[in-house]
Amino acid sequence: MGYVWDFFAVARNADILLAGLGQTLLLSVCGIAVGVAIGGVLAAMRLSGRRTLSWPALAFTEFYRNTPPLVHFFWFFYGLPMAFGLTLPPFAAALAALGVQSAAFFAEVFRGGILSVETGQWEAGRALGMGRVRLMRRIILPQAARRMAAPFVERSFELVKTTTLAAALAFHETIYSAMVIVTQTYRPLEVYTVVAGLFFVVLFSASQIAEWLEARGRRAGAR
Amino acid sequence: MPTITMPELQFGEVFANIDLLLEACGLTLALWAVALAAGLSGGLLVGLARLSPRRWIAWPARGYVELFRNTPVLVQLIWFYYALPVVSGIQLPAFAAAALALSLNASAYCAEIYRGGIQSVAAGQWEAGRALGMGRLRLLRRIILPLAVRRMVPAFTNRAVELAKNTSVASIITVHELMYTARLFSSQNYIPMETFTVVAMIYFLLIYPFTLASYALERHFAAGRA
Amino acid sequence: MTVAGDVVLQVEDLHKSFGSTEVLKGIDLSVRRGERIAILGSSGSGKSTLLRCMNVLEMPTRGRLILDGEAVGKPAAGGATRYREAELNRLRARVGMVFQQFNLFPHMTALENVMEGPLSVLGRPKAEARRTAQRHLERVGLGGKADAHPARLSGGQQQRVAIARALAMDPEVLLFDEPTSSLDPELVGEVLGVINDLSEDGRTMLLVTHELGFAYHFATRILFLHEGRILEDGPPEQVLKSPREERTRRFLDRFTAFRF
Structure with missing residues (x-):
């Protein structure tokens, strides 16, 4: 095979790629924040024991968990604004889509963690005369948080990967930046290989750290 | 300050052309089926290798x-469509590139499901099988996999759901599946809200039955264990 | 010795159904201050449900509770009672509970478990809560285990911490729901010993148990429940040695064949 690899083409444009990576991280962090906020509300609604609250929350989470995120990116970027005669910047549209979509998953993480705490713990708290809020804060959440940690990290990684779809809205995240470099250098192999490598290094090392922390947390919990 | 106009939704327009969208579901389903089949078979091999x-x-399997x-997954699709031809000298059609990338992706995830399922079977079952003089492969086929399957089936259904959602990403490398057709349709008719x-x-209608099935399976297996 | 104090907790016409099965079919009971009541009955007789209704961990279908002369909750349709959350919390703070499964908080040490109620429900200062918690742990013989997490304690030790946790609220009535049923046989004695020691305080206690011998010595009064009704109610001597009902006799025979 006569192909000559030229990674300098990528190196020369490293600044564009790194700027893109920065935007990916920014979108990820903001997405997690919005997703956690909305997801918390959804989980609380589902656990409220009132149908007027739990059913809408159930419908919402089921809908967003069972439809492709890309549809929601387009819906928030083209659909919603155009219907109202507005325009949304790509970042805002991507953040809205990402936040709403991941909220459905975060809600399940929270709900699952809380439901995994044994009923005996609720009863013991109630038997001491604790109110709902205090019981939640002092007894249930500290135990649920440990069990939520692993699925929470997993969902957050999924979210980071999902941010790449914002490239389809011409948002200058990592992949869009890569595409820009490709049009300038005609080196798709090198550029996309480096991009894959970047994501791999970031996500794999983060997951190793998370695993290590989790194992440490388990040991501390067993004490 | 932009003036906000109340939307006049034209869902009639979309439903008048619904056959266009439904036809595009064909490629979505084809992509889904190919990747799922490849994932289930390839995943078993990779899972065993791990x-x-x-x-x-x-x-290497790990x-x-x-x-x-x-x-x-977008990076994977783009790599197989735009980067692979450079090194292989063969330009895959968009559908083939998407099918290949999604299959490899599904295999990786399914491999973990197989591995987890097999490892969840108690060591006693392996010993019991060996004590009967079973070889590794027969033991796997007759004892371990049937036991592991109840843990794996809900995970596979879940994976099928994720995979179905991933097929939409193929629209970005111009596979004319449902999402691609939707974008085309919405930009031609200026009704993105209604279209999307x-x-x-x-x-949702394509995917949700799988989710419902996974709920039912989980309940079924949970009841069986009790 | 029978202590004849005033009525501290009264149960009136208590019914409880789960779906279409009626577990409690009208219980009337006056608990006097200082009484130690053992509740006996075969499984399914409703004895645990009765206990759990007395601090409304189980919501009664009908009937009402009167604590210190004050009715808890407001009457609602069909003889039921509606409870406001704040009111329930006050009731539960005054009626302690020890569970069959201990239900210690696994993320807290033994001391923190005992401190939790006084600290977060009664609003006691931390130093004071810590002092009284330590005292209660010593009372149940676990002064040296204050910093241990529940996972590090044996079942018997966990249950003793749970008793200390309930005592720390200084409840007017203390409920024990089969406190030794999930313990290994060799650990039962230490827990019963602790419960027996509490008798000297003159605290009002209700105990659901299968330990007939212990009930005989510990209780001032014994109830025998059968199919959701109180079948016998009297001093241990009478209920255990000369029961009025044939049902009670048959129940006791199953135990006495081996025990006495």
């Missing part, structure tokens, strides 16, 4: 699984 006591088999699980809402509903 469990091999021989490092030269187990480590590398493959980690690589595909720790990179975005209807398309989301179509995806």
Whole structure:
């Protein structure tokens, strides 16, 4: 095979790629924040024991968990604004889509963690005369948080990967930046290989750290 | 300050052309079916390889699984469509590139499900099988996999759902499946809100039965254990 | 010795159904201050449900509770009672509970478990809560285990911490729901010993148990429940040695064949 690899083409444009990576991280962090906020509300609604609250929350989470995120990116970027005669910047549209979509998953993480705490713990708290809020804060959440940690990290990684779809809205995240470099250098192999490598290094090392922390947390919990 | 106009929704327009969208579901379903079949079969091989006591088999398998699980599916699709031809000299059609990437992606995830399921079977079952003089393969086929399957089936259904959602990403490398057709349709008719809402509903109707099935299976297996 | 104090907790016409099965079919009971009541009955007789209704961990279908002369909750349709959350919390703070499964908080040490109620429900200062918690742990013989997490304690030790946790609220009535049923046989004695020691305080206690011998010595009064009704109610001597009902006799025979 006569192909000559030229990674300098990528190196020369490293600044564009790194700027893109920065935007990916920014979108990820903001997405997690919005997703956690909305997801918390959804989980609380589902656990409220009132149908007027739990059913809408159930419908919402089921809908967003069972439809492709890309549809929601387009819906928030083209659909919603155009219907109202507005325009949304790509970042805002991507953040809205990402936040709403991941909220459905975060809600399940929270709900699952809380439901995994044994009923005996609720009863013991109630038997001491604790109110709902205090019981939640002092007894249930500290135990649920440990069990939520692993699925929470997993969902957050999924979210980071999902941010790449914002490239389809011409948002200058990592992949869009890569595409820009490709049009300038005609080196798709090198550029996309480096991009894959970047994501791999970031996500794999983060997951190793998370695993290590989790194992440490388990040991501390067993004490 | 932009003036906000109340939307006049034209869902009639979308439904008048619904056959266009429904036809596009064909490619979505084809992509889904190919990748799922490949994932279930390829995943078994990779999953077994990861469990091999021989490092030269187990480590490459782990590398493959980690690589595909720790990179975005969009990157994988783009790489197989735009980058692979450069090194292989063969330009795959968009559908083939998407099918290949999604299959490899699904195999990596399914491999982990197989591995987890097999490892969840108690050591006593392996010993009991060996005590009967069963070889590794027969033991796996007759004892271990049937036991592991109840843990794996809900996970596979879940994976099928994720995979179905991933097929929409193929629209970005110009596979003319449902999402691609929707974008085309919405830009031609200037009714993106209506189009994407209807398309989301179509995806939901395609995917949700699988989710319901996974709930039912989980309940079924949970009841069986009690 | 029978202590004849005033009525501290009264149960009136208590019914409880789960779906279409009626577990409690009208219980009337006056608990006097200082009484130690053992509740006996075969499984399914409703004895645990009765206990759990007395601090409304189980919501009664009908009937009402009167604590210190004050009715808890407001009457609602069909003889039921509606409870406001704040009111329930006050009731539960005054009626302690020890569970069959201990239900210690696994993320807290033994001391923190005992401190939790006084600290977060009664609003006691931390130093004071810590002092009284330490005292209660010593009372149940676990002064040296204050910093241990529940996972590090034996079942018997966990249950003793749970008793200390309930005592720390200084409840007017203390409920024990089969406190030794999930313990290994060799650990039962230490827990019963602790419960027996509490008798000297003159605290009002209700105990659901299968330990007939212990009930005989510990209780001032014994109830025998059968199919959701109180079949016998009297001093241990009478209920255990000369029961009025044939049902009670048959129940006791199953135990006495081996025990006495």
